[in-house]
Amino acid sequence: xxAIIGGVARTTISQLLYDGLQVLQxxxxxxxxxxxxxxxxxxMHKGSGLVRDxxxxxxxxxxxxxxxxxxxxxxxxxxxxxxxxAQPFYVNxxxxxxxxxxxxxxxxxxxxxxxxRQDLRHVNTNSDSEVLLNVLAHELRASAAxxxxxxxxxxxxxxxxxxxxxxxxxxxxxxxGYGLLAFRDxxxxxxxxxxxxxxEAGPEYLVASESVALDTLGFKLLRDVAPGEAIxxxxxxxxxxxxxAEAASRNPCIFEYVYMARPDSVIDGISVYETRLYMGESLxxxxxxxxxxxxxxxxxxxxxxxxxxAMQLANRLGLTYREGFIKNRxxxxxxxxxxxxxxxxxxxxxxxxxxxxxxxxxxxxxDDSIVRGTTSQQIVQMAREAGARKVYxxxxxxxxxxxxxxxxxxPTRQELLATGRTEEEIARLIGADAVIYQDLDALVAAxxxxxxxxxxxxxxxxxxxxxxxxxxxxxxxxxEALRCDGALAGNASPATCQLDLSLGxxx
Numbered sequence: 001x002x003a004i005i006g007g008v009a010r011t012t013i014s015q016l017l018y019d020g021l022q023v024l025q026x027x028x029x030x031x032x033x034x035x036x037x038x039x040x041x042x043x044m045h046k047g048s049g050l051v052r053d054x055x056x057x058x059x060x061x062x063x064x065x066x067x068x069x070x071x072x073x074x075x076x077x078x079x080x081x082x083x084x085x086a087q088p089f090y091v092n093x094x095x096x097x098x099x100x101x102x103x104x105x106x107x108x109x110x111x112x113x114x115x116x117r118q119d120l121r122h123v124n125t126n127s128d129s130e131v132l133l134n135v136l137a138h139e140l141r142a143s144a145a146x147x148x149x150x151x152x153x154x155x156x157x158x159x160x161x162x163x164x165x166x167x168x169x170x171x172x173x174x175x176x177g178y179g180l181l182a183f184r185d186x187x188x189x190x191x192x193x194x195x196x197x198x199x200e201a202g203p204e205y206l207v208a209s210e211s212v213a214l215d216t217l218g219f220k221l222l223r224d225v226a227p228g229e230a231i232x233x234x235x236x237x238x239x240x241x242x243x244x245a246e247a248a249s250r251n252p253c254i255f256e257y258v259y260m261a262r263p264d265s266v267i268d269g270i271s272v273y274e275t276r277l278y279m280g281e282s283l284x285x286x287x288x289x290x291x292x293x294x295x296x297x298x299x300x301x302x303x304x305x306x307x308x309x310a311m312q313l314a315n316r317l318g319l320t321y322r323e324g325f326i327k328n329r330x331x332x333x334x335x336x337x338x339x340x341x342x343x344x345x346x347x348x349x350x351x352x353x354x355x356x357x358x359x360x361x362x363x364x365x366x367d368d369s370i371v372r373g374t375t376s377q378q379i380v381q382m383a384r385e386a387g388a389r390k391v392y393x394x395x396x397x398x399x400x401x402x403x404x405x406x407x408x409x410x411p412t413r414q415e416l417l418a419t420g421r422t423e424e425e426i427a428r429l430i431g432a433d434a435v436i437y438q439d440l441d442a443l444v445a446a447x448x449x450x451x452x453x454x455x456x457x458x459x460x461x462x463x464x465x466x467x468x469x470x471x472x473x474x475x476x477x478x479x480e481a482l483r484c485d486g487a488l489a490g491n492a493s494p495a496t497c498q499l500d501l502s503l504g505x506x507x
Contacts, residue, residue: 001260001407002102003027004192005208006069006172006180008233010201014063017070020213021051026262027209028074031086035098038065040176042098046086067180067235069172071100089130094141095149096176101129102209103169103190104407106470111135111164132169136161140175149178151232151240158183158230159244166470168253168406172207179234182207186245187467188227189253189406189458191267195219205233210265224268251467254457255408257447258397259305259368270451273308278446279396280312283438287364287394288317290436296392297361300324302379309396310366319364324357347378359387369397373417377430384431393432398440402464403479405471412480
C-alpha cells in the first residue's frame with residue numbers, strides 16, 4: 001500500500017503535490033518523492049522518511065513546472081528501506097518517462113527476465129514499480145509511429161501493459177512533452193480517483209489514491225478511474241480517456257475500507273466512513289450472539305480506525321462508549337512498520353491507557369482488524385494493567401488467515417495470528433477473555449450496502465481466493481521462502497536475508 005498523486009495545473013504544481021502527499025501520508029511512511037515537468041525537463045526530489053522530512057524549501061523551489069506526480073512509499077516484504085527504492089522512477093528512453101505505482105505485480109520476476117532477454121531493458125532495483133515502468137516504456141516504443149506519440153498510441157501502450165502485467169496496480173506517469181498518464185489494473189483492486197478544479201486560466205486536473213486529497217486541495221471529485229481504463233491529460237490540459245483492457249471488472253480491495261483508507265474518503269463510490277458504521281452494526285449482532293450474558297460495562301475503540309465501528313456497535317447494543325486510550329500522533333501506524341521488533345516497540349509508545357475507564361470494569365475493545373496480533377496482545381495487557389476485570393476483544397474484520405499479494409504487507413501465513421487457530425486459541429494468545437470476529441459475509445454486505453452497484457470485492461486475506469487467477473500455492477510458497485521480516489527490522493544477517501532481497505518489491 002502506497003499513495004500516488006499527479007496533476008496538471010495552470011501554475012507551479014509542486015505545492016499542490018506536497019500538500020496532497022501530506023494528506024495521504026497514512027498510506028506510506030518510508031519514503032516520499034515528487035517529480036515535476038518543465039517542458040521536456042523533469043525535476044525530481046525524493047528520499048527516505050516522512051513528507052515533512054524529505055522536502056525542504058530549497059527542494060520545493062527546484063520543483064518547477066505545471067505538471068507533476070508524487071508518491072509516498074510503504075515498505076513491505078522484499079523491499080529495501082533505502083533511497084534507491086523511493087519513487088517515482090525514471091527512464092530516458094523512449095521520450096523520457098517517470099512513474100509512480102501503488103500495488104504489486106505478481107509476475108514481476110518473469111517480467112524481469114522478459115525485459116532483459118527480449119526487450120533489452122535493464123532493471124536496477126528490486127522494485128516491481130521499476131519493472132512496470134520499463135514494461136510501459138517498451139510498449140510505448142512499440143506503439144509509437146515514426147517515434148511520435150498521440151493519445152491513441154499511448155492508450156495502445158497501456159493495453160500492452162495490461163496484457164503483460166499481472167496483479168494489482170494503480171499508476172501515475174508523465175511522458176516528457178506529452179502529458180500526465182494514469183491507469184488502473186483490469187480488476188480495479190487498488191484505488192485511484194480523478195478530480196477537476198476550475199480556474200480563471202482554465203481547468204486543472206488531479207488524480208490521487210483517495211478522494212480526500214482532492215477535497216482538501218479544492219478539487220471536485222469527477223469519478224474513479226475505471227478498472228482497465230487509462231486517462232491522459234496533455235500539456236494543454238485536454239482530457240482523454242479510453243478503456244484499455246480486453247476484459248475488466250471492478251473488485252476493490254475490501255481491506256481499504258477496513259483499515260487502509262481515511263474515513264473521509266470515497267473509493268469506487270463507497271464512503272469509507274459509512275462502511276465502518278455498517279461494520280459496527282453487523283459486529284454488534286455477532287457480539288450479541290456470542291456474549292451471553294452481555295456482561296460488558298464499556299466499549300472502547302483502539303484509535304483511530306475503529307472509532308466509527310465501535311461507536312455504532314455501542315449504540316446498537318445500548319452500551320456505554322468511552323475513549324480509553326490516548327494516541328501519540330507522532331508515532332507511525334504500527335501495522336505498516338517494517339519489522340516485528342519495531343512494531344512491538346512502537347505500540348507502547350503510541351498508546352497509553354486512561355486508567356479510570358478500565359478499573360473494575362468488563363471492557364469490550366474494538367479494533368479494525370487483527371493481523372499479526374502484536375498490537376492486540378499488548379493492548380489487552382495494557383487494559384488489564386489499568387484494572388479491567390474482563391477484557392473482550394472484537395474485530396470489525398474477519399480473521400486474516402491468508403497472505404495478501406496485491407500490495408498489503410501480509411505475505412506469510414506464519415506471521416498471521418489467525419492462521420490455523422480457533423477464536424478460543426487466539427483469545428488465549430492475546431490474553432483476552434474472548435475474541436469476536438466479524439463474519440466475511442457481514443463485512444462484504446456492509447461495504448456493498450454503501451454502494452449496491454459494487455458486487456464483487458478482493459477478499460483474499462480472509463478467504464484465500466486470489467481474484468487475478470495467477471496466484472498458485474507454488475507462488476505463495478516462493479514468496480514465503482523469500483520473505484525475511486528480520487531484514488526489514490535490521491535483526492537478521494545479510495546471509496539469512498539474501499533470498500528475500502532478490503524478490504521484486506511489493507508496494
